Amino acid sequence: MTRTVVNSWNEWDPLKHVIVGNADNCHIPPEEPALDAKVP
DSSP, rough: OOOOOOOOOOOOOSOOOOOOOOTTOOOOOOOOOSOOOOOO
């Protein structure tokens, strides 16, 4: 049985990798209502 390591980071941790390049032909998903700010 193979074990998969899953890592998670947040915006306060130092960067492990930086991807540099062009976002040609990229697709940005539409706004999701669940992700809207809940603070008036």
